[in-house]
Amino acid sequence: MTRRILHIGVGLLVIYVLLFVQLELTQVVRADALRDHPQNIRGITMVFDAPRGSISTADGEIVAETVTVSGARPRLRQYPYGSLYAHLVGFISAEHGGGGLERSHNDFLAGDDLGVRIQDKRDFFVDRARTGQIKLSVRHDVQLVARAALAGHQGAAVVINPANGAVLAMWSAPHFNPNHLSSHDLVSVADDFVALKSDAEGPLVNRADAQLAEVNAIFTLVTAATAIEVGLSDFVAPQSDTVPTQTIKNDGNITCGGDMASLFITYCRTGWATIGLKLGGANLRAISERFGLTESISTDLGNQLDGLLQSGEEPLSAPHVAAGIGVKLSPLHVAHLLATVGNDGQRIRPHVVDQVQGHDGSVIRDFTPNNLGQVIAPDTALTLRRMLAENVERGNAQGLALKNVEVGGILASGFAEQPHVWAVALAPVTQPELAIAVLLEGDELSDPHAAETVVASITRSIIEAVLRLPSPNVEGTQ
Amino acid sequence: MTTDVNQQRIVELTLLLLAAFITCATVAIAAVGDQVEITWRVAPYLAALLILWAVAHVTLRQRAPTANGILFPIAALLQGLGFALMVRIDPSLAARQTTWALIGVVGFFVVVVGIRGLHQLRIVRIPLGIAGVLLVFLPLISDSDPSDSEISLALQLGPLHVVPGELGKLLLIIFFAGWLADHRTQNTAEFWGETLRIEGDRSRFIPLLGGWLITSAVLIFQSDVGSAAVTFAVFISMWWVAVGRRTDLVLSLGAITATAVLAAVSVPELQNRLTAWIDPWSNPELGAAITRSSFALAGGGLTGTGPGAGNAEWVPGVTDHFAFVPVGEELGFFGAAAVISGYLLLAGMGLRIATKARREFDGVLAIGIAVFLGGQAWASVATTLRLLPPSAMSLPFISINGSALLTWNLALALLLKISETVPEASDQTTILPGIKLEAERQS
Numbered sequence: 033m034t035r036r037i038l039h040i041g042v043g044l045l046v047i048y049v050l051l052f053v054q055l056e057l058t059q060v061v062r063a064d065a066l067r068d069h070p071q072n073i074r075g076i077t078m079v080f081d082a083p084r085g086s087i088s089t090a091d092g093e094i095v096a097e098t099v100t101v102s103g104a105r106p107r108l109r110q111y112p113y114g115s116l117y118a119h120l121v122g123f124i125s126a127e128h129g130g131g132g133l134e135r136s137h138n139d140f141l142a143g144d145d146l147g148v149r150i151q152d153k154r155d156f157f158v159d160r161a162r163t164g165q166i167k168l169s170v171r172h173d174v175q176l177v178a179r180a181a182l183a184g185h186q187g188a189a190v191v192i193n194p195a196n197g198a199v200l201a202m203w204s205a206p207h208f209n210p211n212h213l214s215s216h217d218l219v220s221v222a223d224d225f226v227a228l229k230s231d232a233e234g235p236l237v238n239r240a241d242a243q244l245a246e247v248n249a250i251f252t253l254v255t256a257a258t259a260i261e262v263g264l265s266d267f268v269a270p271q272s273d274t275v276p277t278q279t280i281k282n283d284g285n286i287t288c289g290g291d292m293a294s295l296f297i298t299y300c301r302t303g304w305a306t307i308g309l310k311l312g313g314a315n316l317r318a319i320s321e322r323f324g325l326t327e328s329i330s331t332d333l334g335n336q337l338d339g340l341l342q343s344g345e346e347p348l349s350a351p352h353v354a355a356g357i358g359v360k361l362s363p364l365h366v367a368h369l370l371a372t373v374g375n376d377g378q379r380i381r382p383h384v385v386d387q388v389q390g391h392d393g394s395v396i397r398d399f400t401p402n403n404l405g406q407v408i409a410p411d412t413a414l415t416l417r418r419m420l421a422e423n424v425e426r427g428n429a430q431g432l433a434l435k436n437v438e439v440g441g442i443l444a445s446g447f448a449e450q451p452h453v454w455a456v457a458l459a460p461v462t463q464p465e466l467a468i469a470v471l472l473e474g475d476e477l478s479d480p481h482a483a484e485t486v487v488a489s490i491t492r493s494i495i496e497a498v499l500r501l502p503s504p505n506v507e508g509t510q
Numbered sequence: 511m512t513t514d515v516n517q518q519r520i521v522e523l524t525l526l527l528l529a530a531f532i533t534c535a536t537v538a539i540a541a542v543g544d545q546v547e548i549t550w551r552v553a554p555y556l557a558a559l560l561i562l563w564a565v566a567h568v569t570l571r572q573r574a575p576t577a578n579g580i581l582f583p584i585a586a587l588l589q590g591l592g593f594a595l596m597v598r599i600d601p602s603l604a605a606r607q608t609t610w611a612l613i614g615v616v617g618f619f620v621v622v623v624g625i626r627g628l629h630q631l632r633i634v635r636i637p638l639g640i641a642g643v644l645l646v647f648l649p650l651i652s653d654s655d656p657s658d659s660e661i662s663l664a665l666q667l668g669p670l671h672v673v674p675g676e677l678g679k680l681l682l683i684i685f686f687a688g689w690l691a692d693h694r695t696q697n698t699a700e701f702w703g704e705t706l707r708i709e710g711d712r713s714r715f716i717p718l719l720g721g722w723l724i725t726s727a728v729l730i731f732q733s734d735v736g737s738a739a740v741t742f743a744v745f746i747s748m749w750w751v752a753v754g755r756r757t758d759l760v761l762s763l764g765a766i767t768a769t770a771v772l773a774a775v776s777v778p779e780l781q782n783r784l785t786a787w788i789d790p791w792s793n794p795e796l797g798a799a800i801t802r803s804s805f806a807l808a809g810g811g812l813t814g815t816g817p818g819a820g821n822a823e824w825v826p827g828v829t830d831h832f833a834f835v836p837v838g839e840e841l842g843f844f845g846a847a848a849v850i851s852g853y854l855l856l857a858g859m860g861l862r863i864a865t866k867a868r869r870e871f872d873g874v875l876a877i878g879i880a881v882f883l884g885g886q887a888w889a890s891v892a893t894t895l896r897l898l899p900p901s902a903m904s905l906p907f908i909s910i911n912g913s914a915l916l917t918w919n920l921a922l923a924l925l926l927k928i929s930e931t932v933p934e935a936s937d938q939t940t941i942l943p944g945i946k947l948e949a950e951r952q953s
């Protein structure tokens with residue numbers, strides 16, 4: 033009998049070893065992955081009632097702050113501008129977690145970060161509530177203009193300073209009011225949250241960095257960069273209306289061709305596809321990777337950007353990619369691409385947070401420009417900017433032209449799956465101070481020409497706001 | 511009181527003082543932490559708990575001085591930790607838990623003092639068995655709300671929260687130990703040799719069939735994989751130790767596997783739980799407890815948030831079936847591993863007691879209780895760690911699960927009874943000279 037009792041003992045030991053292994057996996061090995069899991073709202077709901085730092089824009093407007101209130105809960109999180117910064121700053125709620133910076137930068141705001149917690153020598157000995165104040169790179173005036181310009185439309189706009197990667201504005205519509213989610217009335221918060229989540233238009237989604245749309249003509253900028261970098265800058269595409277072995281057609285089935293500059297301003301798909309055949313997929317992929325378009329890059333928004341260069345499950349052929357057909361990117365990525373071209377080929381990670389400051393305004397963390405390396409030669413970037421300028425001067429993007437400033441840009445549209453139009457621009461194109469990407473989508477975009485006019489005027493008004501141009505420029509070329 | 515205190519009791523007292531210190535320290539640390547509502551209100555309950563331990567210890571000193579001295583302090587420590595962590599989460603549970611601790615110690619007292627010899631239990635095994643079956647299946651008969659997403663097998667009797675399943679299982683273990691002790695001789699491996707043979711009395715299949723039926727019923731009607739696994743493990747362990755025939759073991763394992771597979775493809779409620787278990791991320795209703803317990807445990811990390819600093823109240827059922835979550839979150843990997851080791855130690859000690867038991871009935875009973883305790887603790891922890899599908903398994907001594915505390919106190923008292931190394935009081939011939947000697951020396 034004793035020997036068989038030993039069997040039981042061994043069996044018990046074996047299943048308990050399983051328990052220890054799984055405990056180790058959950059609490060130690062996979063702990064970080066579980067802590068960062070998107071469904072894990074534990075960290076942020078824990079600090080809902082705790083003191084919390086404010087968030088302010090580059091020009092000093094407070095966009096999120098915690099105030100002391102009387103009632104069952106001691107503090108209330110308020111967003112003075114409502115939905116204006118909803119997608120960027122996000123929200124914090126008692127039961128439904130949080131979003132945006134409120135979630136990704138929770139450690140700084142709540143004072144869990146060591147740098148925030150220990151601000152001077154006394155903090156080693158006295159446990160005081162220390163919080164971090166977040167200073168955004170976003171400019172309040174630009175953000176206001178972006179919202180006003182996109183009023184009534186569904187879409188997103190991103191403005192980046194090419195020199196340092198600072199995001200100057202990021203607006204996404206439809207939107208939501210974070211004050212409704214941070215309220216202490218938990219029943220109405222739950223109702224609002226369910227309504228927002230089940231809304232088919234997805235107001236909680238930050239379209240500026242989560243919405244992927246086919247980029248078409250915009251990607252020819254990357255193709256041109258590839259061609260120049262591999263020494264094919266003098267390639268001349270034969271006049272044609274088809275590409276061998278491909279189903280690619282031009283708008284209106286016209287015949288086109290010529291050197292790269294003329295292919296660019298007419299968006300000659302067959303010509304770009306021919307270049308794509310010549311370049312091959314590997315070259316295109318290599319440059320796309322250097323631009324950060326194939327991998328997922330993360331801004332300090334804490335969001336992962338992925339699913340790029342895709343079209344369903346099948347990998348795209350080189351001619352399709354070269355012409356931008358089926359290539360999908362987010363507005364943030366497109367703005368980032370333009371910014372890299374505008375910064376002489378130096379790629380700088382886009383960021384929305386400039387600094388984290390302590391209680392006395394001292395800088396605890398400085399998100400200095402994060403240089404990701406020279407993507408293309410400065411000469412190549414210069415050539416690309418010249419092509420962009422020419423495109424506005426006499427090509428497809430004439431709607432983007434302004435009187436006092438030379439603008440380079442691209443207008444693109446896609447009506448195959450979800451109708452959408454793009455406008456991207458660098459201004460001033462010789463010495464760019466901003467890179468902008470605007471994406472409009474929705475069913476009202478039935479007329480391609482009218483849609484491009486709308487998106488161009490939106491883009492122009494934002495450029496004017498950033499450069500603080502006097503208002504007569506509003507007339508543009510229309 | 512004799513001046514010659516048994517070594518076991520000295521060990522017990524030392525460890526018990528340590529357990530009391532750890533419990534008080536945990537309550538105190540939780541009380542000074544931020545955002546916690548522990549007030550001095552819980553102090554009387556804590557004091558009552560410690561007094562109950564002292565009562566149990568004195569009872570053992572008087573009535574079972576040679577019983578094992580390590581079992582009770584481990585159980586007390588687990589109970590104390592449970593009290594500290596659970597009361598922090600819901601201070602209103604303090605009164606309830608103390609009431610049940612009182613009832614538990616009364617049960618403990620009744621077993622240690624009231625049962626002179628374990629053979630008394632063997633006499634009443636058939637009524638106990640019938641009562642056990644009734645208790646296990648009572649929650650099924652009473653109408654429960656199927657739309658309730660939280661798995662619960664409990665009854666509310668006035669102010670008392672009664673979980674009859676566990677008490678039923680304990681009674682069944684007593685019955686089964688008696689049955690095996692009566693009937694095993696003709697069918698054991700010792701009798702037939704351990705080769706694969708099917709000869710023997712056909713009645714030997716009765717216990718296997720019974721165990722299989724009860725396990726299947728638990729699996730099919732309660733859809734509770736953890737409970738079914740523990741039930742089967744208890745039966746098969748007791749049977750294996752008592753009888754130990756490999757042919758029959760293979761047959762019963764085959765039968766239970768077939769039942770489990772059949773149930774998994776045909777019982778919709780079980781399927782729901784299995785899908786929620788496999789992919790909890792896309793099943794917010796049933797999966798919430800699983801994902802949240804994983805998140806909370808991960809939040810604890812290696813060293814934990816510290817008592818009172820956790821956020822486990824976020825996990826549904828945290829004071830009951832998911833009681834391991836605050837343990838892991840607030841005490842960290844180290845503390846959680848120590849608690850799991852505590853259960854392993856209890857179960858291992860039970861097995862050791864079984865090897866030294868003086869009668870077959872005692873030995874098989876000790877095996878049953880040890881596997882029941884170790885298995886239930888394992889299943890409860892495994893559920894929170896996502897090793898098992900969602901099950902309604904409370905953590906012995908730690909969970910605030912009403913009558914479960916009584917059941918575990920009874921089981922503990924039985925183990926202590928079995929572990930006594932002197933002959934029982936009914937056999938007075940050997941114990942009297944010792945007392946005489948004692949009296950002579952003092953005079």
